Amino acid sequence: MLRTSTVTTRARTARVVPASPFDLITKPSRSFSSSSTSNKQQLVILGSGWGGYELLRKVDRRRYDVTVVSPNSYFAFTPLLAGAAVGTVDYNSTLEPVRAFPDARYYQAWADKIDFANKRLTAMPATGSALRKRLNAETTDESSEALKPATSFPGFKPFELKYDKLVIAVGCYSATFGIPGVSAHAYFLKDVRDAAKIRQRILECFELACQPTVTDDERRNLLNFVIVGGGPTGVEFAGELHDFLTSDLTRAYPQVVDLCKISIYDVAPGILGSFDKSLQEYAEDKYVRRGIAIKGNRHVESVDEGVLHVKEEGAVKFGLAVWSTGLAANPLIDSISELDKDDKTHSLRINDSFNPSTKDGKVVSDVYCIGDASALENKLPPTAQVASQEAAWLARILNAEVKQRAPPGAFKFNNQGTMAYLGEWTAIVDRSKADGPQGELTGRAAWLLWRSAYLYKSMSLRNMVSLSYHWAMSAIAGRRLSRF
Numbered sequence: 001m002l003r004t005s006t007v008t009t010r011a012r013t014a015r016v017v018p019a020s021p022f023d024l025i026t027k028p029s030r031s032f033s034s035s036s037t038s039n040k041q042q043l044v045i046l047g048s049g050w051g052g053y054e055l056l057r058k059v060d061r062r063r064y065d066v067t068v069v070s071p072n073s074y075f076a077f078t079p080l081l082a083g084a085a086v087g088t089v090d091y092n093s094t095l096e097p098v099r100a101f102p103d104a105r106y107y108q109a110w111a112d113k114i115d116f117a118n119k120r121l122t123a124m125p126a127t128g129s130a131l132r133k134r135l136n137a138e139t140t141d142e143s144s145e146a147l148k149p150a151t152s153f154p155g156f157k158p159f160e161l162k163y164d165k166l167v168i169a170v171g172c173y174s175a176t177f178g179i180p181g182v183s184a185h186a187y188f189l190k191d192v193r194d195a196a197k198i199r200q201r202i203l204e205c206f207e208l209a210c211q212p213t214v215t216d217d218e219r220r221n222l223l224n225f226v227i228v229g230g231g232p233t234g235v236e237f238a239g240e241l242h243d244f245l246t247s248d249l250t251r252a253y254p255q256v257v258d259l260c261k262i263s264i265y266d267v268a269p270g271i272l273g274s275f276d277k278s279l280q281e282y283a284e285d286k287y288v289r290r291g292i293a294i295k296g297n298r299h300v301e302s303v304d305e306g307v308l309h310v311k312e313e314g315a316v317k318f319g320l321a322v323w324s325t326g327l328a329a330n331p332l333i334d335s336i337s338e339l340d341k342d343d344k345t346h347s348l349r350i351n352d353s354f355n356p357s358t359k360d361g362k363v364v365s366d367v368y369c370i371g372d373a374s375a376l377e378n379k380l381p382p383t384a385q386v387a388s389q390e391a392a393w394l395a396r397i398l399n400a401e402v403k404q405r406a407p408p409g410a411f412k413f414n415n416q417g418t419m420a421y422l423g424e425w426t427a428i429v430d431r432s433k434a435d436g437p438q439g440e441l442t443g444r445a446a447w448l449l450w451r452s453a454y455l456y457k458s459m460s461l462r463n464m465v466s467l468s469y470h471w472a473m474s475a476i477a478g479r480r481l482s483r484f
């Protein structure tokens with residue numbers, strides 16, 4: 001009974017969210033709430049990724065008036081995007097809706113500018129054509145289009161929000177290092193939209209290769225799949241793609257599948273540089289035996305439509321190029337000039353309570369930054385593990401403060417190790433630098449651990465069930481091949 005009435009109250013609260021975002025400025029609290037909200041602090045969270053979404057889940061939403069601003073109306077479970085890109089799992093199994101929290105206000109918008117002195121920010125709606133236009137340019141550091149003044153999109157007016165506390169969890173974009181043609185001709189794998197585009201393109205390459213007018217040389221080029229970047233994302237995608245080729249695509253396109261090739265290009269000599277040496281060798285050995293070419297010490301100089309220009313090889317024709325070479329600062333972080341930043345990553349330098357500082361060393365106590373957009377002094381890697389632990393810790397800080405309890409102290413990262421899926425139901429698990437039991441695991445046992453860990457980490461029962469179902473279905477009945 002108690003549960004039902006709470007839900008009812010929340011639902012009612014959700015229906016009367018202010019019609020205009022400016023209400024937040026003129027009416028700092030929501031007078032429609034079942035309890036008095038006049039004393040509630042406005043907590044604004046920017047971003048709905050690993051940092052923002054985890055904070056939204058864990059912060060005390062009864063005591064804070066929470067507003068989330070993010071162009072994505074969902075949280076995307078990034079470790080499963082490589083699988084989603086080939087159909088091993090359904091896209092929806094990797095997503096959680098931000099609107100699942102009706103006791104928080106949500107604006108589908110980008111935060112474009114923050115006025116720290118007056119505790120307010122400007123946001124731009126990320127809906128309709130504005131969303132499409134800007135998302136085409138988003139997720140890369142070539143997004144000059146995305147940086148145009150927000151008013152350049154007709155019909156979409158920027159709005160302002162006030163905050164008492166601000167959490168910046170906007171993540172990073174994909175780095176292109178200014179290499180010409182990357183954004184226009186390569187595919188990124190940063191979000192579920194990217195995974196969907198990649199899946200469409202793989203199937204399109206196969207359909208094109210089956211057209212009667214196409215020559216064998218053209219077929220070979222169309223079915224040449226290149227991955228630039230030998231980090232965990234690129235390597236996992238290669239493994240998933242290989243699974244797709246050797247099972248479903250072999251059955252569906254027997255006449256052309258032998259012409260397929262997968263190659264991983266990297267400026268480093270090998271792949272998975274962040275893993276222990278023995279695991280790198282294990283992965284390379286597995287891939288070479290499966291016919292996945294590992295092209296280390298290669299420098300991509302530019303990308304044209306269907307052509308990679310590699311310094312050491314010349315022109316390499318391809319059907320699909322997936323670009324995964326690291327991270328570039330989010331334009332919002334770039335736009336912040338008054339706060340101290342890391343020289344290398346350009347992320348906001350933060351203390352162990354996640355507060356940034358001004359350039360002259362003054363801590364900005366009501367602003368927090370977590371996840372990939374932040375840099376702690378001990379330089380933690382930009383991973384989901386770090387972002388979600390930081391978010392959980394920040395929730396403890398904020399909850400303690402609002403309840404006037406002692407703060408939890410300095411954040412300590414609990415390193416649980418790293419994992420990567422290698423295809424054919426094999427994986428690697430590196431706990432050589434982890435807290436707690438250390439060691440390494442490879443093969444089927446590592447794969448079982450990989451799957452169990454991500455099943456366990458699923459944010460909802462619905463996705464836990466959905467993932468199990470899709471993993472089972474793709475093993476039993478194969479992945480879906482329809483293109484629309």
Ligand SMILES: Cc1cc2nc3c(=O)[nH]c(=O)nc-3n(C[C@H](O)[C@H](O)[C@H](O)COP(=O)(O)OP(=O)(O)OC[C@H]3O[C@@H](n4cnc5c(N)ncnc54)[C@H](O)[C@@H]3O)c2cc1C
Binds near residue numbers: 189
């Ligand atoms: C394909 C892939 C696989 C990965 N696999 C793993 C893995 O196996 N293990 C692991 O630990 N890590 C993995 N990572 C890394 C991990 O996903 C990131 O480190 C993590 O997402 C960082 O969390 P974050 O909250 O800082 O940023 P994100 O999760 O990127 O979230 C950023 C959020 O901010 C929003 N946003 C962007 N700009 C604005 C703006 N101006 N205003 C408001 N909102 C904005 C975005 O829409 C998004 O919702 C993977 C990453 C990718 C891309």
